[in-house]
Amino acid sequence: MDPLTVATLAVACFVLYRIINFTVKLFKVALLFEYPLNAEEIPSLPFIGHAYLFTGGNEAILNRINQLGKNYPTWCRVSIGDNPLYLITLPKHLKEILLTPKTIEKNYLYEFGRPWLGDGLITSPASVWEVHRKLIQPSFNPVALKSFVETFATLSVTLAKKMEQHLDGSEFEVRKYVSLCALDAICATAMGINLKAMESGKCEFDEAVTKLIHIVFKRSISPWLYPDFIFNRTQLGTDQRKHIRSMQEFGINVIRQKKATIVRRSDEGVSADNEQDSFGKFAAGPQILIENLLRLSTDNKTLTDENIQNHVDTMIVAGTDTVASTMNYVLLMLASHQDIQEKIYQELCDIFGENVSHDDSEELQITMDHLSRMTYMERVIKETMRLFPGAPIIGREATDDFELGQFTMRKGTSVMLNIFGVHRSEKYWPDPLKFDPDRFLPERFATQEPYSYLPFSGGRRNCIGSKYAMIFMKTITATILWKYVLTKDKVILVKDLRLTFDFLLRSVDPDTFRIARRVK
Numbered sequence: 001m002d003p004l005t006v007a008t009l010a011v012a013c014f015v016l017y018r019i020i021n022f023t024v025k026l027f028k029v030a031l032l033f034e035y036p037l038n039a040e041e042i043p044s045l046p047f048i049g050h051a052y053l054f055t056g057g058n059e060a061i062l063n064r065i066n067q068l069g070k071n072y073p074t075w076c077r078v079s080i081g082d083n084p085l086y087l088i089t090l091p092k093h094l095k096e097i098l099l100t101p102k103t104i105e106k107n108y109l110y111e112f113g114r115p116w117l118g119d120g121l122i123t124s125p126a127s128v129w130e131v132h133r134k135l136i137q138p139s140f141n142p143v144a145l146k147s148f149v150e151t152f153a154t155l156s157v158t159l160a161k162k163m164e165q166h167l168d169g170s171e172f173e174v175r176k177y178v179s180l181c182a183l184d185a186i187c188a189t190a191m192g193i194n195l196k197a198m199e200s201g202k203c204e205f206d207e208a209v210t211k212l213i214h215i216v217f218k219r220s221i222s223p224w225l226y227p228d229f230i231f232n233r234t235q236l237g238t239d240q241r242k243h244i245r246s247m248q249e250f251g252i253n254v255i256r257q258k259k260a261t262i263v264r265r266s267d268e269g270v271s272a273d274n275e276q277d278s279f280g281k282f283a284a285g286p287q288i289l290i291e292n293l294l295r296l297s298t299d300n301k302t303l304t305d306e307n308i309q310n311h312v313d314t315m316i317v318a319g320t321d322t323v324a325s326t327m328n329y330v331l332l333m334l335a336s337h338q339d340i341q342e343k344i345y346q347e348l349c350d351i352f353g354e355n356v357s358h359d360d361s362e363e364l365q366i367t368m369d370h371l372s373r374m375t376y377m378e379r380v381i382k383e384t385m386r387l388f389p390g391a392p393i394i395g396r397e398a399t400d401d402f403e404l405g406q407f408t409m410r411k412g413t414s415v416m417l418n419i420f421g422v423h424r425s426e427k428y429w430p431d432p433l434k435f436d437p438d439r440f441l442p443e444r445f446a447t448q449e450p451y452s453y454l455p456f457s458g459g460r461r462n463c464i465g466s467k468y469a470m471i472f473m474k475t476i477t478a479t480i481l482w483k484y485v486l487t488k489d490k491v492i493l494v495k496d497l498r499l500t501f502d503f504l505l506r507s508v509d510p511d512t513f514r515i516a517r518r519v520k
């Protein structure tokens with residue numbers, strides 16, 4: 001055989017070998033779509049790595065991540081393109097990651113949110129975050145939170161009134177109502193404006209947020225969209241720019257008005273409480289985030305207008321959909337568990353007295369003291385967040401080598417914390433899909449594996465709004481249950497609820513229930 005034929009045959013054999021190899025991998029991949037993952041090694045494809053695991057729609061992605069967590073209950077390594085990610089499901093490891101200063105940095109997936117949220121707390125690099133978190137923390141202190149209760153109570157009453165149109169009617173979807181209520185609350189407490197999203201029943205701002213979350217998520221699971229020069233030329237890139245621009249115009253306008261008001265107030269010696277501006281009455285006196293930040297920026301120039309806008313936008317993203325999602329599931333669980341709903345109502349009767357009328361004229365006058373006594377309700381909300389954590393998976397990056405069990409995490413390693421997986425693991429929560437608020441009785445929770453419950457993440461970079469969220473959600477729940485009984489035509493079991501996610505947890509199908517006026 002002449003050398004040319006030998007060379008041609010060799011090349012042909014090599015190409016054939018690569019084709020067979022690739023086909024086998026594809027076959028394995030096809031199996032992964034059909035059956036639970038149980039391969040020791042998850043096949044990775046050229047160029048895209050394991051990005052194929054993150055295709056097939058967001059529901060399939062969540063299910064696959066959940067399955068990965070089950071099959072690899074300590075950790076497993078996948079890669080999107082060239083970027084390896086460790087999915088961590090062991091509470092002991094979650095604790096180490098959340099507590100070490102070596103993983104205070106967010107991983108590269110958060111980079112895709114930076115064109116929108118910039119140096120807001122969620123996406124800021126650790127060096128900026130350290131400084132800004134200290135500046136913002138006082139805006140969430142107990143005095144500030146107390147000053148928000150009246151706003152929460154007023155908005156909860158409006159929410160209940162909005163729901164009233166469905167009284168004694170068929171099942172309806174509550175998610176949109178609570179979403180607009182949460183947006184109104186954040187705008188009132190973070191910006192001091194009365195957005196009236198609930199009243200108008202529709203809000204471009206809300207739609208822009210939902211679309212931006214969707215775009216950022218889509219990009220984060222599509223390695224071919226990582227380079228800016230490609231992404232910016234796609235429809236997603238164009239849409240992202242459009243929605244960011246509309247949010248920024250709104251923010252710039254608010255900042256301009258607030259600055260003018262602050263200057264006028266100081267010139268005239270007017271108190272914030274009774275002040276009006278073109279957006280309506282200020283919501284809660286001097287504790288409003290944007291005003292605190294503007295004051296700081298005037299005093300020591302640490303924060304630019306852009307920083308302030310990023311922080312306010314971040315609060316809207318972090319505080320609207322998470323609260324709406326959790327409230328949606330709280331109400332759904334209550335509609336499906338009449339005994340638990342009745343126990344909350346009895347607790348409210350103990351706190352407010354059974355004889356208070358349920359008329360509109362006699363709304364509950366909820367105070368911080370009342371909220372702190374709603375302990376059973378708090379257990380119900382906590383159990384809801386165990387089964388439906390608003391942010392099911394979050395990410396961090398190692399800025400230095402560190403030990404994780406017997407394994408050394410190298411500097412630059414990206415980790416994903418599988419909050420959803422650990423919350424639903426049989427190993428830490430017996431009968432995990434059973435809705436049982438008493439898991440959070442102090443004596444039972446004391447025996448719980450540490451770091452097996454992380455709805456608000458943990459460590460120093462935890463949720464700054466956790467207490468805000470809890471008092472707001474308690475106020476809504478109390479207002480609604482005081483007036484209405486929630487029911488479902490067919491009781492819904494947790495195992496039957498189809499879930500999906502785009503950073504935040506959502507239902508695939510609309511969650512619906514009925515309401516009727518409560519009769520005593």
Ligand code: HEM
Pocket residue numbers: 121122133186314315318319320322323326385389390391394395454455456457460461462463464465466468469
């Ligand atoms: C039920 C409601 C909520 C849930 C389940 C929730 C959950 C979380 C989680 C898991 C994180 C960590 C995110 C990460 O590491 O990537 C977080 C961070 C954050 N949350 Fe919340 N959150 C809720 C409500 C709120 C509210 C109401 C606000 C604001 C008013 C808020 C503001 C923030 C901010 C600013 C961060 C970033 C904190 C930092 O990095 O310093 N959250 N939240």
